[in-house]
Amino acid sequence: MSDVTVPRHMGINWIGLGTIIRREWSRVWRVPIQAFLAPWISALMFIFIFGFVVGGNIRLIAGHRYVEFVLPGVLMLNVVNAAFLQSTSQIYFQRFLRYIEETLVSPLSYVEMIVGSLTMTIVRSVVTALGILAIGVAFHATHMYNIFEFLFWIISVSIVFGLLGIIIALWANNFEQLTMLNVFFIAPLSFVGGVFNTVAMLPHWLKWLAYANPFFYFINGLRDSMIGFDEAPPYLGMSVALALIAVLGGITWRLFKIGYGLRE
Amino acid sequence: MTVPAINIEHLRKAYRSGTVAVQDLSMQVQEGDFFGFLGPNGAGKSTTIHCITGIATVTSGKIEIFGIDAVKNYREARRLIGLSPQEFNVDTFATVTQIVDWMGGYFGMNAAQRKSRVDMLIQRFDLTAHAKKQFRELSGGLKRRVILARALVHDPKLLILDEPTAGVDVELRLDLWRYLQELNAEGKTILLTSHYLEEVERLCRTIAVIAKGQIVRQGPKEEFFTTPGGLEKAYLEATGHRAEHAVAGAA
Structure with a gap:
Protein backbone atom coordinates (compact mmCIF):
# COMPACT_ATOMS: atom_id res chain seq x y z
CA MET A 1 0.00 0.00 0.00
CA SER A 2 2.86 2.38 0.85
CA ASP A 3 3.80 3.25 -2.70
CA VAL A 4 0.36 2.83 -4.20
CA THR A 5 -1.41 6.07 -4.91
CA VAL A 6 -4.91 6.63 -3.60
CA PRO A 7 -7.27 5.44 -6.36
CA ARG A 8 -9.06 8.36 -7.96
CA HIS A 9 -11.47 8.47 -10.88
CA MET A 10 -12.08 11.89 -12.39
CA GLY A 11 -9.81 13.25 -9.66
CA ILE A 12 -12.11 12.03 -6.89
CA ASN A 13 -11.29 9.62 -4.07
CA TRP A 14 -14.61 7.77 -4.40
CA ILE A 15 -13.82 5.22 -1.71
CA GLY A 16 -12.94 8.00 0.74
CA LEU A 17 -16.11 9.85 -0.18
CA GLY A 18 -18.15 6.68 0.28
CA THR A 19 -16.50 6.10 3.65
CA ILE A 20 -17.68 9.49 4.94
CA ILE A 21 -21.21 8.53 3.90
CA ARG A 22 -20.92 5.05 5.49
CA ARG A 23 -19.64 6.57 8.73
CA GLU A 24 -22.46 9.10 8.89
CA TRP A 25 -25.08 6.48 8.00
CA SER A 26 -23.80 4.41 10.90
CA ARG A 27 -23.95 7.44 13.22
CA VAL A 28 -27.52 8.33 12.21
CA TRP A 29 -28.69 4.76 12.73
CA ARG A 30 -27.53 4.94 16.33
CA VAL A 31 -30.37 7.42 16.91
CA PRO A 32 -33.21 6.36 14.57
CA ILE A 33 -35.93 7.72 16.86
CA GLN A 34 -34.36 11.16 16.93
CA ALA A 35 -33.41 11.13 13.25
CA PHE A 36 -36.55 9.73 11.65
CA LEU A 37 -39.34 8.83 14.03
CA ALA A 38 -39.46 12.27 15.71
CA PRO A 39 -40.03 14.25 12.46
CA TRP A 40 -42.57 11.68 11.25
CA ILE A 41 -44.56 11.91 14.49
CA SER A 42 -44.31 15.71 14.42
CA ALA A 43 -45.53 15.76 10.80
CA LEU A 44 -48.34 13.35 11.66
CA MET A 45 -49.54 15.66 14.42
CA PHE A 46 -49.38 18.75 12.20
CA ILE A 47 -51.26 17.00 9.40
CA PHE A 48 -53.86 15.52 11.74
CA ILE A 49 -54.57 18.66 13.81
CA PHE A 50 -54.10 21.44 11.28
CA GLY A 51 -54.83 19.62 8.08
CA PHE A 52 -57.52 17.17 9.10
CA VAL A 53 -59.26 18.54 12.24
CA VAL A 54 -58.95 22.34 11.71
CA GLY A 55 -58.77 22.03 7.94
CA GLY A 56 -62.09 20.17 7.89
CA ASN A 57 -63.74 23.51 8.69
CA ILE A 58 -61.82 25.51 6.06
CA ARG A 59 -63.07 26.00 2.53
CA LEU A 60 -61.16 24.62 -0.45
CA ILE A 61 -58.04 26.48 -1.52
CA ALA A 62 -57.78 26.67 -5.32
CA GLY A 63 -59.83 23.48 -5.48
CA HIS A 64 -57.70 21.58 -2.94
CA ARG A 65 -58.64 20.41 0.54
CA TYR A 66 -56.76 22.21 3.30
CA VAL A 67 -54.90 19.03 4.29
CA GLU A 68 -53.58 18.76 0.73
CA PHE A 69 -52.50 22.41 0.91
CA VAL A 70 -50.76 21.96 4.28
CA LEU A 71 -48.90 18.73 3.51
CA PRO A 72 -46.18 20.28 1.24
CA GLY A 73 -45.53 22.98 3.86
CA VAL A 74 -45.19 20.46 6.68
CA LEU A 75 -42.98 18.31 4.48
CA MET A 76 -40.70 21.25 3.66
CA LEU A 77 -40.55 22.25 7.33
CA ASN A 78 -39.26 18.79 8.23
CA VAL A 79 -36.86 18.56 5.29
CA VAL A 80 -35.31 21.88 6.36
CA ASN A 81 -34.97 20.64 9.95
CA ALA A 82 -33.57 17.25 8.92
CA ALA A 83 -30.96 18.84 6.65
CA PHE A 84 -29.88 21.44 9.17
CA LEU A 85 -29.71 19.03 12.11
CA GLN A 86 -27.84 16.40 10.10
CA SER A 87 -25.11 18.73 8.90
CA THR A 88 -24.69 20.66 12.15
CA SER A 89 -24.54 17.50 14.24
CA GLN A 90 -22.11 15.65 11.98
CA ILE A 91 -19.61 18.51 11.76
CA TYR A 92 -20.00 19.72 15.33
CA PHE A 93 -19.61 16.25 16.86
CA GLN A 94 -16.55 15.63 14.71
CA ARG A 95 -15.07 18.83 16.10
CA PHE A 96 -16.27 18.21 19.64
CA LEU A 97 -14.86 14.66 19.82
CA ARG A 98 -11.94 15.69 17.61
CA TYR A 99 -12.43 12.87 15.12
CA ILE A 100 -12.52 15.51 12.40
CA GLU A 101 -8.73 14.98 12.63
CA GLU A 102 -9.19 11.53 11.04
CA THR A 103 -10.30 13.17 7.83
CA LEU A 104 -7.86 16.08 8.12
CA VAL A 105 -4.85 13.72 8.16
CA SER A 106 -6.17 11.63 5.28
CA PRO A 107 -5.83 12.30 1.54
CA LEU A 108 -9.34 13.72 1.14
CA SER A 109 -9.91 17.04 -0.60
CA TYR A 110 -12.04 19.77 0.94
CA VAL A 111 -14.64 19.25 -1.78
CA GLU A 112 -14.80 15.51 -0.98
CA MET A 113 -15.32 16.29 2.71
CA ILE A 114 -18.12 18.77 1.93
CA VAL A 115 -19.80 16.55 -0.68
CA GLY A 116 -19.62 13.56 1.68
CA SER A 117 -21.39 15.52 4.39
CA LEU A 118 -24.00 16.90 1.99
CA THR A 119 -24.75 13.49 0.48
CA MET A 120 -25.72 12.10 3.87
CA THR A 121 -27.74 15.26 4.51
CA ILE A 122 -29.70 14.64 1.30
CA VAL A 123 -30.20 10.96 2.18
CA ARG A 124 -31.64 11.85 5.60
CA SER A 125 -33.90 14.51 4.08
CA VAL A 126 -35.19 12.13 1.39
CA VAL A 127 -35.94 9.39 3.94
CA THR A 128 -37.75 11.96 6.11
CA ALA A 129 -39.72 13.16 3.08
CA LEU A 130 -40.69 9.63 2.02
CA GLY A 131 -42.06 8.92 5.50
CA ILE A 132 -44.16 12.09 5.44
CA LEU A 133 -45.46 11.28 1.96
CA ALA A 134 -46.54 7.90 3.33
CA ILE A 135 -48.33 9.62 6.22
CA GLY A 136 -50.03 11.88 3.67
CA VAL A 137 -51.26 8.82 1.78
CA ALA A 138 -53.11 7.74 4.93
CA PHE A 139 -54.98 11.09 4.81
CA HIS A 140 -55.50 10.88 1.02
CA ALA A 141 -53.46 14.07 0.84
CA THR A 142 -50.37 12.98 -1.12
CA HIS A 143 -50.33 14.07 -4.74
CA MET A 144 -47.46 14.31 -7.20
CA TYR A 145 -48.03 16.93 -9.87
CA ASN A 146 -44.41 17.01 -11.10
CA ILE A 147 -41.96 14.51 -9.59
CA PHE A 148 -38.88 16.13 -11.14
CA GLU A 149 -39.77 19.49 -9.63
CA PHE A 150 -40.47 17.70 -6.32
CA LEU A 151 -37.02 16.08 -6.36
CA PHE A 152 -35.40 19.40 -7.27
CA TRP A 153 -36.93 21.06 -4.22
CA ILE A 154 -36.11 18.28 -1.77
CA ILE A 155 -32.50 18.02 -2.94
CA SER A 156 -31.78 21.72 -3.42
CA VAL A 157 -33.30 22.76 -0.09
CA SER A 158 -31.36 19.95 1.62
CA ILE A 159 -28.16 21.30 0.10
CA VAL A 160 -28.95 24.90 1.12
CA PHE A 161 -29.59 23.97 4.75
CA GLY A 162 -26.84 21.36 4.75
CA LEU A 163 -24.35 24.07 3.77
CA LEU A 164 -25.81 26.51 6.27
CA GLY A 165 -25.53 23.81 8.94
CA ILE A 166 -21.87 23.18 8.11
CA ILE A 167 -21.07 26.90 8.39
CA ILE A 168 -22.86 27.18 11.74
CA ALA A 169 -21.16 24.01 13.04
CA LEU A 170 -17.74 25.41 12.11
CA TRP A 171 -18.51 28.68 13.87
CA ALA A 172 -20.20 27.33 17.02
CA ASN A 173 -18.17 26.78 20.14
CA ASN A 174 -20.98 25.33 22.23
CA PHE A 175 -24.39 23.69 21.87
CA GLU A 176 -26.16 26.97 22.61
CA GLN A 177 -24.62 28.63 19.56
CA LEU A 178 -25.43 25.55 17.50
CA THR A 179 -29.18 26.01 18.00
CA MET A 180 -29.27 29.82 17.65
CA LEU A 181 -29.90 29.93 13.91
CA ASN A 182 -32.71 27.40 14.18
CA VAL A 183 -34.42 29.23 17.04
CA PHE A 184 -34.11 32.79 15.74
CA PHE A 185 -34.10 32.33 11.98
CA ILE A 186 -35.14 28.98 10.55
CA ALA A 187 -38.18 28.20 12.72
CA PRO A 188 -39.80 31.70 12.59
CA LEU A 189 -39.19 32.24 8.88
CA SER A 190 -40.39 28.78 7.92
CA PHE A 191 -43.63 29.24 9.86
CA VAL A 192 -44.34 32.62 8.22
CA GLY A 193 -43.25 31.26 4.84
CA GLY A 194 -46.67 29.89 3.98
CA VAL A 195 -46.82 26.49 5.65
CA PHE A 196 -50.40 27.00 6.84
CA ASN A 197 -51.64 29.93 4.78
CA THR A 198 -51.61 31.49 1.34
CA VAL A 199 -50.11 34.93 0.77
CA ALA A 200 -53.63 36.10 -0.07
CA MET A 201 -54.69 35.32 3.52
CA LEU A 202 -52.09 37.76 4.92
CA PRO A 203 -52.98 41.39 5.62
CA HIS A 204 -51.93 43.62 2.72
CA TRP A 205 -49.19 45.35 4.74
CA LEU A 206 -47.57 41.99 5.61
CA LYS A 207 -47.41 40.49 2.13
CA TRP A 208 -43.96 41.93 1.48
CA LEU A 209 -42.66 39.71 4.28
CA ALA A 210 -43.71 36.59 2.40
CA TYR A 211 -42.07 37.70 -0.85
CA ALA A 212 -38.87 38.68 0.98
CA ASN A 213 -38.69 35.30 2.73
CA PRO A 214 -36.74 32.56 0.93
CA PHE A 215 -38.76 29.91 2.79
CA PHE A 216 -41.87 31.14 0.97
CA TYR A 217 -40.27 30.25 -2.39
CA PHE A 218 -39.19 26.80 -1.15
CA ILE A 219 -42.66 25.96 0.20
CA ASN A 220 -44.36 27.52 -2.81
CA GLY A 221 -42.18 25.48 -5.16
CA LEU A 222 -42.77 22.21 -3.36
CA ARG A 223 -46.51 22.90 -3.24
CA ASP A 224 -46.46 23.57 -6.97
CA SER A 225 -44.70 20.24 -7.57
CA MET A 226 -47.26 18.35 -5.44
CA ILE A 227 -50.63 19.97 -6.12
CA GLY A 228 -49.90 22.42 -8.94
CA PHE A 229 -50.74 25.48 -6.83
CA ASP A 230 -48.33 28.40 -6.72
CA GLU A 231 -48.36 32.06 -5.71
CA ALA A 232 -45.04 33.00 -7.31
CA PRO A 233 -43.29 31.72 -10.44
CA PRO A 234 -41.48 28.47 -9.49
CA TYR A 235 -38.51 29.49 -11.66
CA LEU A 236 -37.99 32.53 -9.44
CA GLY A 237 -37.81 30.20 -6.41
CA MET A 238 -35.46 27.86 -8.24
CA SER A 239 -33.16 30.80 -8.99
CA VAL A 240 -33.19 31.77 -5.30
CA ALA A 241 -32.30 28.19 -4.29
CA LEU A 242 -29.50 27.87 -6.86
CA ALA A 243 -28.07 31.29 -5.94
CA LEU A 244 -28.05 30.33 -2.26
CA ILE A 245 -26.29 27.04 -3.08
CA ALA A 246 -23.62 28.93 -5.05
CA VAL A 247 -23.03 31.54 -2.32
CA LEU A 248 -23.14 29.15 0.66
CA GLY A 249 -21.09 26.54 -1.24
CA GLY A 250 -18.40 29.13 -1.96
CA ILE A 251 -18.30 30.25 1.68
CA THR A 252 -18.12 26.64 2.93
CA TRP A 253 -15.31 25.73 0.53
CA ARG A 254 -13.38 28.83 1.59
CA LEU A 255 -13.81 28.01 5.30
CA PHE A 256 -12.51 24.46 4.72
CA LYS A 257 -9.58 25.81 2.70
CA ILE A 258 -8.44 28.20 5.44
CA GLY A 259 -9.22 25.62 8.12
CA TYR A 260 -11.72 27.84 9.96
CA GLY A 261 -13.08 25.86 12.90
CA LEU A 262 -11.24 22.76 11.66
CA ARG A 263 -7.52 23.21 11.98
CA GLU A 264 -5.63 24.70 14.88
CA MET B 1 21.50 11.27 -1.93
CA THR B 2 18.05 10.07 -0.93
CA VAL B 3 15.17 12.42 -0.30
CA PRO B 4 14.53 12.84 3.43
CA ALA B 5 11.29 11.41 4.83
CA ILE B 6 10.63 14.74 6.57
CA ASN B 7 12.25 18.02 5.63
CA ILE B 8 11.21 21.06 7.65
CA GLU B 9 12.63 24.49 6.90
CA HIS B 10 12.04 27.58 9.06
CA LEU B 11 8.67 26.38 10.35
CA ARG B 12 6.74 28.94 12.36
CA LYS B 13 3.37 28.34 13.94
CA ALA B 14 1.49 31.12 15.69
CA TYR B 15 -2.00 30.43 17.02
CA ARG B 16 -4.89 32.89 16.64
CA SER B 17 -4.44 33.73 20.32
CA GLY B 18 -1.00 35.10 19.44
CA THR B 19 0.92 32.28 21.11
CA VAL B 20 3.94 31.28 19.05
CA ALA B 21 4.26 27.52 19.56
CA VAL B 22 7.01 26.88 17.01
CA GLN B 23 9.50 29.43 15.72
CA ASP B 24 12.05 29.00 12.96
CA LEU B 25 12.24 25.22 13.35
CA SER B 26 14.32 23.33 10.81
CA MET B 27 15.03 19.60 10.90
CA GLN B 28 15.35 16.54 8.70
CA VAL B 29 14.36 12.95 9.29
CA GLN B 30 16.09 10.55 6.92
CA GLU B 31 14.23 7.72 5.23
CA GLY B 32 14.38 4.54 7.31
CA ASP B 33 15.41 6.36 10.49
CA PHE B 34 13.93 5.81 13.94
CA PHE B 35 13.82 9.41 15.09
CA GLY B 36 13.25 10.54 18.67
CA PHE B 37 11.65 13.95 19.11
CA LEU B 38 12.10 15.09 22.69
CA GLY B 39 11.07 18.15 24.64
CA PRO B 40 9.27 19.27 27.76
CA ASN B 41 5.50 19.82 27.85
CA GLY B 42 4.53 22.80 25.73
CA ALA B 43 7.84 22.84 23.85
CA GLY B 44 6.13 22.50 20.46
CA LYS B 45 6.42 18.75 19.70
CA SER B 46 2.73 18.12 19.12
CA THR B 47 2.30 21.40 17.26
CA THR B 48 5.11 20.42 14.89
CA ILE B 49 3.45 17.05 14.34
CA HIS B 50 0.10 18.73 13.77
CA CYS B 51 1.70 20.98 11.13
CA ILE B 52 3.27 17.95 9.41
CA THR B 53 0.00 16.01 9.32
CA GLY B 54 -2.40 18.84 8.51
CA ILE B 55 -4.21 19.10 11.84
CA ALA B 56 -2.76 22.60 12.23
CA THR B 57 -2.15 25.26 9.61
CA VAL B 58 1.39 26.42 8.93
CA THR B 59 2.03 30.12 9.60
CA SER B 60 5.23 30.15 7.54
CA GLY B 61 8.02 27.84 6.46
CA LYS B 62 8.17 24.65 4.42
CA ILE B 63 7.37 21.01 5.17
CA GLU B 64 8.13 18.24 2.71
CA ILE B 65 7.25 14.56 3.08
CA PHE B 66 9.50 12.41 0.87
CA GLY B 67 10.01 15.52 -1.25
CA ILE B 68 6.29 16.34 -1.54
CA ASP B 69 5.14 19.73 -0.25
CA ALA B 70 2.82 18.96 2.67
CA VAL B 71 0.84 22.18 2.19
CA LYS B 72 0.57 22.58 -1.57
CA ASN B 73 0.25 18.86 -2.38
CA TYR B 74 -1.33 17.87 0.90
CA ARG B 75 -3.27 14.91 -0.48
CA GLU B 76 -0.18 13.27 -1.95
CA ALA B 77 1.86 13.96 1.19
CA ARG B 78 -0.76 12.66 3.61
CA ARG B 79 -1.16 9.28 1.95
CA LEU B 80 2.40 8.53 3.06
CA ILE B 81 1.83 9.32 6.75
CA GLY B 82 0.26 7.33 9.56
CA LEU B 83 -0.41 9.24 12.77
CA SER B 84 -0.97 7.99 16.29
CA PRO B 85 -1.87 11.18 18.18
CA GLN B 86 -1.29 11.85 21.84
CA GLU B 87 -5.01 12.36 22.56
CA PHE B 88 -7.74 9.96 21.47
CA PRO B 156 2.26 4.20 5.63
CA LYS B 157 5.91 4.83 4.75
CA LEU B 158 6.20 7.32 7.60
CA LEU B 159 4.79 6.56 11.03
CA ILE B 160 4.41 9.43 13.49
CA LEU B 161 3.82 8.38 17.09
CA ASP B 162 3.01 11.09 19.60
CA GLU B 163 3.46 9.59 23.09
CA PRO B 164 2.34 6.11 21.96
CA THR B 165 3.06 4.37 25.26
CA ALA B 166 1.62 6.98 27.63
CA GLY B 167 -0.60 5.20 30.12
CA VAL B 168 -0.05 1.66 28.86
CA ASP B 169 1.11 -1.29 30.91
CA VAL B 170 4.60 -2.74 30.80
CA GLU B 171 3.59 -5.79 28.72
CA LEU B 172 2.06 -3.70 25.95
CA ARG B 173 4.96 -1.28 26.06
CA LEU B 174 7.49 -4.07 25.55
CA ASP B 175 5.35 -5.69 22.85
CA LEU B 176 4.94 -2.37 21.11
CA TRP B 177 8.67 -1.68 21.22
CA ARG B 178 9.31 -5.04 19.53
CA TYR B 179 6.70 -4.33 16.88
CA LEU B 180 8.03 -0.85 16.16
CA GLN B 181 11.54 -2.25 15.77
CA GLU B 182 10.18 -4.82 13.31
CA LEU B 183 8.40 -2.12 11.31
CA ASN B 184 11.55 0.01 11.26
CA ALA B 185 13.63 -2.97 10.16
CA GLU B 186 11.16 -3.48 7.29
CA GLY B 187 11.94 0.07 6.14
CA LYS B 188 9.34 2.27 7.77
CA THR B 189 10.53 5.67 8.93
CA ILE B 190 9.36 6.35 12.47
CA LEU B 191 9.16 9.66 14.31
CA LEU B 192 8.53 9.13 18.01
CA THR B 193 7.84 11.61 20.77
CA SER B 194 8.03 10.35 24.31
CA HIS B 195 8.68 11.49 27.85
CA TYR B 196 10.25 8.11 28.59
CA LEU B 197 13.95 8.62 27.89
CA GLU B 198 14.51 4.87 28.24
CA GLU B 199 12.13 4.34 25.34
CA VAL B 200 13.95 6.80 23.11
CA GLU B 201 17.31 5.42 24.19
CA ARG B 202 16.29 1.88 23.32
CA LEU B 203 14.52 2.54 20.01
CA CYS B 204 15.86 5.65 18.30
CA ARG B 205 18.95 6.20 16.18
CA THR B 206 18.65 9.96 15.86
CA ILE B 207 17.40 12.41 18.45
CA ALA B 208 16.23 16.02 18.28
CA VAL B 209 15.44 18.10 21.34
CA ILE B 210 12.97 20.96 21.09
CA ALA B 211 12.52 23.72 23.67
CA LYS B 212 10.41 26.86 23.42
CA GLY B 213 9.52 26.09 19.83
CA GLN B 214 13.07 25.66 18.53
CA ILE B 215 15.41 22.72 17.97
CA VAL B 216 18.13 23.10 20.59
CA ARG B 217 20.07 19.93 19.87
CA GLN B 218 19.99 17.28 17.15
CA GLY B 219 22.23 14.41 16.19
CA PRO B 220 22.87 10.66 16.26
CA LYS B 221 21.96 9.00 19.55
CA GLU B 222 25.60 8.24 20.32
CA GLU B 223 26.41 11.97 20.52
CA PHE B 224 24.07 12.26 23.51
CA PHE B 225 26.13 9.68 25.41
CA THR B 226 29.55 11.26 25.03
CA THR B 227 29.25 13.08 28.37
CA PRO B 228 28.67 11.44 31.77
CA GLY B 229 25.00 11.36 32.74
CA GLY B 230 23.96 10.10 29.32
CA LEU B 231 20.75 11.07 27.58
CA GLU B 232 19.04 12.45 30.69
CA LYS B 233 21.80 14.94 31.44
CA ALA B 234 22.18 15.90 27.78
CA TYR B 235 18.42 16.39 27.51
CA LEU B 236 18.19 18.53 30.65
CA GLU B 237 21.11 20.69 29.58
CA ALA B 238 19.69 21.13 26.10
CA THR B 239 16.33 22.24 27.48
CA GLY B 240 17.96 24.74 29.83
CA HIS B 241 17.71 22.77 33.08
CA ARG B 242 20.64 21.94 35.29
CA ALA B 243 20.68 18.19 35.77
CA GLU B 244 21.64 18.41 39.46
CA HIS B 245 18.63 20.62 40.23
CA ALA B 246 16.29 18.28 38.49
CA VAL B 247 17.66 15.30 40.38
CA ALA B 248 17.51 17.18 43.68
CA GLY B 249 13.96 18.25 42.94
CA ALA B 250 12.96 14.69 42.17
CA ALA B 251 14.49 13.47 45.41
Missing part, protein backbone atom coordinates in the same frame (compact mmCIF):
# COMPACT_ATOMS: atom_id res chain seq x y z
CA ASN B 89 -9.49 11.58 18.51
CA VAL B 90 -12.15 9.04 17.54
CA ASP B 91 -15.90 8.64 17.36
CA THR B 92 -16.18 7.04 20.79
CA PHE B 93 -19.46 5.31 19.89
CA ALA B 94 -17.92 3.54 16.89
CA THR B 95 -16.64 -0.01 17.22
CA VAL B 96 -12.98 -0.99 17.05
CA THR B 97 -13.44 -2.53 13.59
CA GLN B 98 -15.28 0.51 12.28
CA ILE B 99 -12.59 2.92 13.48
CA VAL B 100 -9.79 1.04 11.74
CA ASP B 101 -11.87 0.22 8.65
CA TRP B 102 -13.03 3.82 8.11
CA MET B 103 -9.48 5.09 8.22
CA GLY B 104 -8.56 2.61 5.49
CA GLY B 105 -11.53 3.91 3.51
CA TYR B 106 -10.39 7.51 3.74
CA PHE B 107 -7.08 6.39 2.25
CA GLY B 108 -8.87 4.82 -0.71
CA MET B 109 -8.41 1.15 0.23
CA ASN B 110 -11.06 -1.07 -1.33
CA ALA B 111 -13.21 -3.47 0.72
CA ALA B 112 -10.95 -6.51 0.18
CA GLN B 113 -7.77 -4.58 1.07
CA ARG B 114 -9.43 -3.16 4.17
CA LYS B 115 -10.78 -6.51 5.32
CA SER B 116 -7.42 -8.21 5.11
CA ARG B 117 -5.49 -5.33 6.69
CA VAL B 118 -8.01 -4.67 9.47
CA ASP B 119 -8.17 -8.37 10.39
CA MET B 120 -4.38 -8.58 10.51
CA LEU B 121 -3.99 -5.48 12.69
CA ILE B 122 -6.79 -6.45 15.07
CA GLN B 123 -5.09 -9.78 15.54
CA ARG B 124 -1.63 -8.21 15.82
CA PHE B 125 -2.73 -5.83 18.54
CA ASP B 126 -4.67 -8.54 20.37
CA LEU B 127 -8.00 -6.81 19.84
CA THR B 128 -9.97 -9.75 18.42
CA ALA B 129 -12.11 -10.15 21.55
CA HIS B 130 -12.90 -6.42 21.49
CA ALA B 131 -13.44 -5.93 17.76
CA LYS B 132 -17.18 -5.30 18.09
CA LYS B 133 -16.99 -3.21 21.24
CA GLN B 134 -17.45 0.53 21.17
CA PHE B 135 -14.29 2.56 21.74
CA ARG B 136 -15.70 4.12 24.92
CA GLU B 137 -16.04 0.66 26.47
CA LEU B 138 -12.31 -0.07 26.26
CA SER B 139 -9.59 0.41 28.86
CA GLY B 140 -6.85 3.01 28.31
CA GLY B 141 -4.34 0.43 27.06
CA LEU B 142 -6.82 -1.09 24.61
CA LYS B 143 -7.73 2.36 23.31
CA ARG B 144 -4.07 3.03 22.63
CA ARG B 145 -3.82 -0.20 20.63
CA VAL B 146 -6.81 0.82 18.49
CA ILE B 147 -5.19 4.18 17.75
CA LEU B 148 -1.98 2.43 16.69
CA ALA B 149 -3.86 -0.04 14.50
CA ARG B 150 -5.68 2.87 12.88
CA ALA B 151 -2.37 4.64 12.16
CA LEU B 152 -1.02 1.54 10.42
CA VAL B 153 -4.07 0.49 8.40
CA HIS B 154 -2.90 2.00 5.09
CA ASP B 155 0.66 0.73 5.61
